[in-house]
Amino acid sequence: MKKEDTVKLISAEGFEFVIDKNAAMVSQTIRNMLTSPGDFAETERQEVRFPEISTTILEKICQYFYWSLQYASGKETEFHIEPELTLELMMAANYLHT
Amino acid sequence: MSSQKKRNFQIEAFKHRVVVDPKYAEKTWKILEHAIHEIYNHNASGLSFEELYRNAYNMVLHKFGEKLYSGLVSTMTLHLKEIAASVDASQGPLFLEELNRKWLEHNKALQMIRDILMYMDRTFIPSTHKTPVHELGLNLWRDNIIHSPNIQTRLKDTLLEIVQKERGGEVINKGLMRNIVKMLMDLGPAVYQDDFEKPFLDVSGTFYRGESQQFIECCDCGDYLKKAEKRLNEEIERVSHYLDAKSEVKITNVVEKEMIESQMTRLVHMENSGLVNMIVDDKYDDLSRMYNLFRRVASGLMLIRDVMTCHIRETGKQLVTDPERLKDPVDFVQRLLDEKDKHDKIINLAFNNDKTFQNALNSSFEYFINLNPRSPEFISLFVDDKLRKGLKGVSEEDVEIVLDKVMMLFRYLQEKDVFEKYYKQHLAKRLLSGKSVSEDAERSLILKLKTECGYQFTSKLEGMFTDMKTSQDTMQGFYEAMGPALTDGPTLAVHVLTTGSWPTQSTTTCNLPPEILTVCDKFRTYYLGTHNGRRLTWQTNMGSADIKATFGRGQKNELNVSTYQMCVLMLFNTADRLSYKEIEQAVEIPATELKRCLQSLACAKGKNVLRKEPMSKDIGEEDDFFFNDKFSSKFYKVKIGTVVAQKESEPEKQETRQRVEEDRKPQIEAAIVRIMKARRVLDHNNIVAEVTKQLQSRFLPNPVVIKKRIESLIEREFLERDREDRKLYRYLA
Known part of the structure; x- marks a missing residue:
């Protein structure tokens, strides 16, 4: 994976997830962060820090990104969500606009 | 693990509620306001998108959307006012560039601001029906900059x-x-x-x-x-x-x-360079330009068309009414054709082959060709000229082209029956004198006439061709039957013409020389012997003869003459001098014909096989005629034409006219009967209209003549007048 094609997402606890840029861009918010004109810190460093998202949730979110890409390309599988994560995930989804 | 997660979630939920600090909104907005300032100052690189987004997100989430929105409006307005001032201050030509630069900057800033405030755009703005951020930015720009x-x-x-x-x-x-x-x-x-x-x-x-x-x-x-x-x-x-x-x-x-x-009207009528001049000088480029430009405005083409039509009609009228032109029918028609070609080309090259222009051209031609009552005759003469000599050595395609052009003129004619009359006469002369260049061309033209006007129009013409063919066979049969008995005398070639198919000629007889008469009688016996119940009359006015003559100094020539001329010349076999009276008595040719024939024998330069006393151009009843011993010619064969103006003379014209009128009567009557048979009852005006419509492919019937025909039909009890309404006619079966 080339450096330019990846982005680093950092959770509230400081865990770093390095994922494909196009996967991250499933989130409209992240897409804006990385593509907005003018040089925001995120665009420059190619990393986004989420002080309000826990590692567990962010991991789930990253899984979702990849699942969503597959789903969009026609591979229709179930995306499993543990019930206890539901509420937090929903809030994160609202925040990330996915 | 799971219980811990649950706790996490509860704490988070709690955190949201905790933030009710009244200063919270103020503090958060300050951060965002600062960011907006930085963005407008091109200082955004240090800012964290996530932080700004999160703050805006939280403000909206905590019901401070209104504050966020109004804050945005006032901050942006503030910046735009600054921009307005700086644009306004720019000097002269830099004004637009400054404006453009600021616009691009504003656009970029606006995009960034919108991205940061996206959550507000997504949730707060639709629910409160406010203007979305991007549009707001444009509106503010319009109000503060463009409309300042x-x-x-x-x-x-x-x-x-x-x-x-x-x-x-x-x-x-x-x-x-x-x-x-x-x-x-x-x-x-x-x-x-x-x-x-x-x-x-x-x-x-x-x-x-x-x-x-x-x-x-x-x-x-x-x-x-x-x-x-x-x-x-x-x-x-x-x-x-x-x-x-x-x-x-x-x-x-x-x-x-x-x-x-x-300026359209003035342009078209411009002196020395207007539309008419362009047409006259064939300025295709200018005409085409005019067409394409004028086409863009409502009545432009109509103007061009009207002026063109006027011009064509005017020049056409001059052409057909110019007495100079009437002298040479062939040239007359050729000029018409040239005129047509010229305008066709203009319409084709410059006027985009516009249908309405073509129609205008056609109607103009129709208009002025019929101004001259002699047009049908002239067109037929033109064909005659072409078929006699004009088409010699011309390829088949070119012949077709000429014939098609003639047909085009023919279509313009209103009095097609007059044309038919003349055409028949001219065709008869061509066939009988064997002067037609090509039978294919003749037939092709007749075929064209047939497609144009129907079988009826050409049936007699075709009958003439049949007669010619049959006559050939008859002559062959005649010579075979006679065998060697005929080898001595003159060679006879008879065309047996069916009465009716050929132009009617008043039967004028003349005294044929005895040598000829014997052969003629033999033929008569032969012909009547093979065909029962027929009657033969000699049409001496239509024949021709080749005779050999020996002049002084032993010069020999073959003379191609008409039958009448032959009769006269044969008299000089036995006499050197004859007076007009003597000739008239001997041959018994009608005076006008005789004079004409003597004129061509004695007065035509280079062909004067007879000498006349006194010398003058006209033949008098007291004149004497001599055999011209000194006649000489460069050619062995000499064709002595009759002095017939190819064109008809005034009395002949009247005669033809009368015959045409005579022929029209039955046609009009037939049309009336056809119409009445279908309608049973019809008033006068409608009959006239219908008759005109039915016959217009052949000629334009005169309403007065139609009325006369109706009266004649009433007399003969085909029709009757209605007893109550005198304008109504009834058909009597």
Whole structure:
């Protein structure tokens, strides 16, 4: 994976997830962060820090990104969500606009 | 693990509720406001998108959306006012560039702000029905910059000035223009129209009004059109370079109105260079330009067409009524054809083969060809000339072309039956004298006439061809039957003509020389012997003869003469001098014919096989005639034509006319009967209308004649008048 094609997402606890840029861009918010004109810190460093998202949730979110890409390309599988994560995930989804 | 997660979730939920600190909103907004300032100052690189987004997100989430929104409006307004001041302060030509630069900056800033405040855009704005951030930014720009009193007029004036400069031939910064115009369009169609398009069209209108005035005073029509075309293209190009595509129609309308429509009439009638001159001089380019320009305005083509029609009718009328032209029918028709070709070519090359123009041309020709009552005769004479000699050595295709052209003229004729009459006469002469160049051409023309006018029109003409063919066989049979008994005498060639098929000739007899008479009698016996119940009359006025003559100094010639001439010449076998009276007595040819025949024998230069005393051009009853011993000719064969004006003389014309009228009567009657049979009852006017319609493919019947025919039919009890309404006629079966 080339450096330019990846982005680093950092959770509230400081865990770093390095994922494909196009996967991250499933989130409209992240897409804006990385593509907005003018040089925001995120665009420059190619990393986004989420002080309000826990590692567990962010991991789930990253899984979702990849699942969503597959789903969009026609591979229709179930995306499993543990019930206890539901509420937090929903809030994160609202925040990330996915 | 799971319980811990649960706790996490509870704590988070709690955290949301905790933030009710009244200063929270103020603090968060300060962060965002600062960010907006930084963005406008190009200082955004240190900012964290996520932080700003999160703050805006939280503000909206905590019901501070209203504060966020109004804060945005006032902050942005503040910045735009600063920008307005800086744009306003820019000097002269830098004005547009500064405006453009600031616009691009604003756009970029606006995009960033919108991205940061996206959550507000997504949730708060739709639910409160406020203007979305991007649109808000554009509106604020419009209100604070474009519509600020100083900038608004300055912008408009600058733009118009630049356009004017470009019209004057200067090179301008098209890219900048495009950007500024694009900005106006981005701000909404209303902004573009009010702040630029309307004044632009007004100014253009004034400009072109002035320019067209100036051009029309100093240019001729062709140059003016070139200039107008150039201007039009320039405007179209301008639109494609930097204006809204929708403006094209509007601006071209302005140019069309000011440069074409308002000057159109003057252009067309311009002295020495107007439409008529262009047509006369075959200026295809100018004509084409005029057509394409005038086509753009409502009544433009109509104007061209009307003027062209007038011109064609006028020149055509001059042509057909010029007494000079009437002297040479062939030239007359050739001129008509040339005229037609000329205008066909113009319509083809310059007027886009416009159907309405073709129709105008046709109707003009129809109009003036029928002005001259002799047109049918002349057209037939033209064909006669072509078929006699004009088409010799011409390829089949070219023959067809000539014939097609003749047919085209024929179509214009109203009195087609007159043409038929003459054509029959001329065809008869051609066939009998064996002068037709090509039978194929003859047949081809008859076929064309047939397709045009139907079987009836040509059946007699075709009958003439059949007679010719049958006569050949008859002659062959005759000579076989006679065998050697005939070898001594003169060779006889008889054409047996069916009465009715051929132009009726008053049967004029003459005394044939005895040598000829014997052969003729033999033929009569043979013919009547093979065909029962037929009657043969000799049409001596239509025949011809080849005779061998020996002149003084032993010079021998073969003379090609008419039957009458032969009769006269044969008399000189036994006498050297004969008076007019003696000749008349011996041959018994009608006086007019005899005079004509003597004239051609004695008075034609180079063909005067007879000598006349006294020498004069005309034949008198007291004249004496001598055999001209000194006759000589370069050629062995000498053709002595009869002095027949190819064209008909006045009395002949009257006669033909009368015959035509006579022939029309039964046709009109037949038409009346056909119509009445179908309608049973009809009033006078309708009958006349229907008859005219039925017969117009052949001729235009005169209403007076129709009335006479109706009366005659009433007399003969085909029709009767209604007892109550005298205008009504009833058909009597």
